[in-house]
Amino acid sequence: MTTVRDVLEQRGLLAKTVIAARAGERVVDLMSPDPGGELVPIEAADEDPDALAVLRHTTAHVMADAVQRLFPGTRVTIGPSISDGFYYDFDRPGGAFGEADLEVIEKEMSRIVAANAQLVREEVTRDRAKKLFADQGESYKLELIDAIPEGDALTLYRHGEWVDLCRGPHLPSTGRIRAFKLMKVAGAYWRGDERNPMLSRIYGTAFFDRKNLKAHIERLEEAARRDHRKLGKELDLFSTMGDLGPGLILWHPKGGMVRKIVEDLWRDAHLAAGYDIVYTPHIAKLDLWETSGHTGFYRESMFDTMDIDGQRYQLRPMNCPFHILIYKDRLRSYRDFPMRWSELGADYRYEKSGVLHGLMRVRGFTMDDAHLFVREDQLEYELRRLVHFSISLLEKFGFESLDLYLSTKPEKYIGEDAVWEKAQRALGQALTDYGLPWEVDEGGGAFYGPKIDIKIRDSLDRQWQCTTIQVDFNLPERFDLSYTGVDGEKHRPLMIHRALLGSLERFFGVLIEHYAGAFPAWLAPLQVVPMNVSEKQEAWTREVEKRLRKAGLRVRADLGSEKLGAKIRNARLQRVPYMAVVGDREVEKGGVALRGRTEGEMDFLTLDEAVSYLVEHTRRPDLPPVLQPDGTVD
Numbered sequence: 001m002t003t004v005r006d007v008l009e010q011r012g013l014l015a016k017t018v019i020a021a022r023a024g025e026r027v028v029d030l031m032s033p034d035p036g037g038e039l040v041p042i043e044a045a046d047e048d049p050d051a052l053a054v055l056r057h058t059t060a061h062v063m064a065d066a067v068q069r070l071f072p073g074t075r076v077t078i079g080p081s082i083s084d085g086f087y088y089d090f091d092r093p094g095g096a097f098g099e100a101d102l103e104v105i106e107k108e109m110s111r112i113v114a115a116n117a118q119l120v121r122e123e124v125t126r127d128r129a130k131k132l133f134a135d136q137g138e139s140y141k142l143e144l145i146d147a148i149p150e151g152d153a154l155t156l157y158r159h160g161e162w163v164d165l166c167r168g169p170h171l172p173s174t175g176r177i178r179a180f181k182l183m184k185v186a187g188a189y190w191r192g193d194e195r196n197p198m199l200s201r202i203y204g205t206a207f208f209d210r211k212n213l214k215a216h217i218e219r220l221e222e223a224a225r226r227d228h229r230k231l232g233k234e235l236d237l238f239s240t241m242g243d244l245g246p247g248l249i250l251w252h253p254k255g256g257m258v259r260k261i262v263e264d265l266w267r268d269a270h271l272a273a274g275y276d277i278v279y280t281p282h283i284a285k286l287d288l289w290e291t292s293g294h295t296g297f298y299r300e301s302m303f304d305t306m307d308i309d310g311q312r313y314q315l316r317p318m319n320c321p322f323h324i325l326i327y328k329d330r331l332r333s334y335r336d337f338p339m340r341w342s343e344l345g346a347d348y349r350y351e352k353s354g355v356l357h358g359l360m361r362v363r364g365f366t367m368d369d370a371h372l373f374v375r376e377d378q379l380e381y382e383l384r385r386l387v388h389f390s391i392s393l394l395e396k397f398g399f400e401s402l403d404l405y406l407s408t409k410p411e412k413y414i415g416e417d418a419v420w421e422k423a424q425r426a427l428g429q430a431l432t433d434y435g436l437p438w439e440v441d442e443g444g445g446a447f448y449g450p451k452i453d454i455k456i457r458d459s460l461d462r463q464w465q466c467t468t469i470q471v472d473f474n475l476p477e478r479f480d481l482s483y484t485g486v487d488g489e490k491h492r493p494l495m496i497h498r499a500l501l502g503s504l505e506r507f508f509g510v511l512i513e514h515y516a517g518a519f520p521a522w523l524a525p526l527q528v529v530p531m532n533v534s535e536k537q538e539a540w541t542r543e544v545e546k547r548l549r550k551a552g553l554r555v556r557a558d559l560g561s562e563k564l565g566a567k568i569r570n571a572r573l574q575r576v577p578y579m580a581v582v583g584d585r586e587v588e589k590g591g592v593a594l595r596g597r598t599e600g601e602m603d604f605l606t607l608d609e610a611v612s613y614l615v616e617h618t619r620r621p622d623l624p625p626v627l628q629p630d631g632t633v634d
Helices: 004-010 049-070 099-114 126-136 139-147 210-226 228-234 253-272 286-292 320-327 376-396 417-434 504-515 535-550 564-573 584-589 607-617
Strands: 018-023 026-029 040-043 085-091 119-124 154-159 162-165 179-189 198-207 283-285 306-308 311-315 339-348 364-374 402-407 438-441 451-457 463-472 494-503 528-532 578-582 591-596 600-606
Touching: 004 018, 018 049, 026 049, 040 049, 049 085, 049 099, 049 154, 049 162, 049 198, 099 179, 119 126, 126 139, 126 154, 126 162, 139 162, 179 210, 198 210, 210 228, 210 504, 228 504, 253 339, 253 376, 253 494, 253 504, 283 286, 286 311, 286 320, 320 339, 320 364, 320 494, 364 376, 364 504, 376 417, 376 451, 376 463, 376 494, 402 417, 417 438, 417 451, 417 463, 463 504, 494 504, 528 535, 528 564, 535 578, 535 584, 535 607, 564 578, 578 584, 578 607, 584 591, 584 600, 591 607, 600 607
Parallel strands: 402 438, 528 578
Antiparallel strands: 018 026, 018 040, 085 198, 119 154, 154 162, 179 198, 283 311, 306 311, 339 364, 364 494, 402 451, 451 463, 463 494, 578 591, 591 600
């Protein structure tokens, strides 16, 4: 059999650093049979996601080997590479693994790596594979074999005496593993089904360069310090309580203030951009969701229905059908367009308890939603305007690094090809006109229309999905929407869905982690803390508080009996942007000694000067500009 290694060697492409090859869109390892056609070598490099996937997949095998050596009787399931590492799920007799086990497993892995065992690929029959794993008592592998379609090749990968059912690809030998780290243990149901056994999952990561591994671990440690669940408790921003129910959020006063500030900017920006604000109920008769198609396509994510006066009602998972009902309330003319309707609508979706995660994955949330109803001739401008408006508003919150994607027509779709092409062209042109690079997700659109996804990158360079701009050919058809055209005939409008921030809960979680709880002064729930050195200055400190509050600042004096150092430390721990210290000199001269979170200790300021300075440096950003039809921005 001619292998990929043989072909690369014959072509003079087999450098010492080559670990695999690309064959079209597939990655194949050096042990695989030659697939024919062009082969592009993959070298060991942390900058190459394909190379990292091969490394991490192999490291997962080494980890599983180490586990079974150390803990006899442990059965293995699956062990894939993932975006930032790898994991393997185990069924261990006597209970799950603990954090203390990781160091022991790492040492055994190092011995396996040092042995530099060759990875051997072997194609086997179904019967042989079943006998092999039945003899080993690997019942999960037998299930996996049964799930592989008849006619598909079955392959084994061995290193030393350890063998696994696997498609690959893998490194040529265990000695190619240079730097790895086991990160944590977790529970996971077999095949993600709560009715199946709970398995013990070990996560790890691997890099070709030890420096990159160290940098990655430092990023993870920083992410842990910024965890919004940890900071939410420390800063008293929000909570999730068992008596309330999982996936439901209690916004505390300080978190509620941040939310108000976000909502105020959101509403003011939308009104200035020509949107109308609407409000709709949290429930509706089940018939509405049957008409929209949600009961057919979205049933698993919807809560159970409730009986009201003998009719079935449904908590809403999204807002679009309600906006459609507003549209249908009266006859529409071509003169009415475009209609831009926005809402901060409370939605409820059933998420499995295992995926709930603080503010990031919840069951009750507020979606910052908008729906635009447009004529076909208005589509291109409205999409350009939407892209400009969305990016501009995200930038106001401090997110300037963005990734943009255009998802195009999938294999199964509804609507006319010509309209799809026009919508995709308009979406692409809107992205191009803005001037940022963007990528195409071929076939990634929904069956009812193409879309734009805008993902933000936070201060740790992590990617978060925020904005979606989706053209919809489906709901206008299902609800039989129409308007009277200039020709007096009935026409079908186009509908655009747009979520900008995503849910307020998730966006708040991202903000907390992006700023590590130290919100910019305009967004901080508490902007200034006046504090007295001793009881003698209490009266003037109260006057300072009164004047600052009258100027519109969010302020609360600290008049406690603690020493000044303790008050300053507490304000810093609470990430307050400014402190106004009042001692005898400040009382005598009618001012304050101002300290800034970023500016440090500042000069003495009179109270008037302090008010002017603080008002200026806590000012909310200007509203985002609006793209005009002629291409100018106003």
